[in-house]
Amino acid sequence: MHASMKILYIGAGRNIRRELLDQLSDPCTGKAKRFRYVATPAFESVKEQQVKEYMKNHGKLPPCMDQIPHDAY
Secondary structure, rough: OEEEEEEEOOOOOOOOHHHHHHHHHHOOOHHEEEEOOOOOHHHHHHHHHHHHHHHHHHHOOOEEEEEEHHHHO
16 A cells, blocks of 8 residues: 555455455555555465565565564564
8 A cells, every 4th residue: 555655554365355444444554545456365475575575675664564563474
């Protein structure tokens, strides 16, 4: 999920609609104006890879993920 060309959150779930609705009700990710998704049976590994790539490029987690324990992804 992103807003103003900044990634706010990288997530995964079996039900994209439910995950999106849950995140839109969160005060941090509720600001998102756009989202991108990939349908894959390996959603957790895709999320993990995306988070690692973001951290490599930015040195930190996306703003709306910094309060989530690192072992959650």
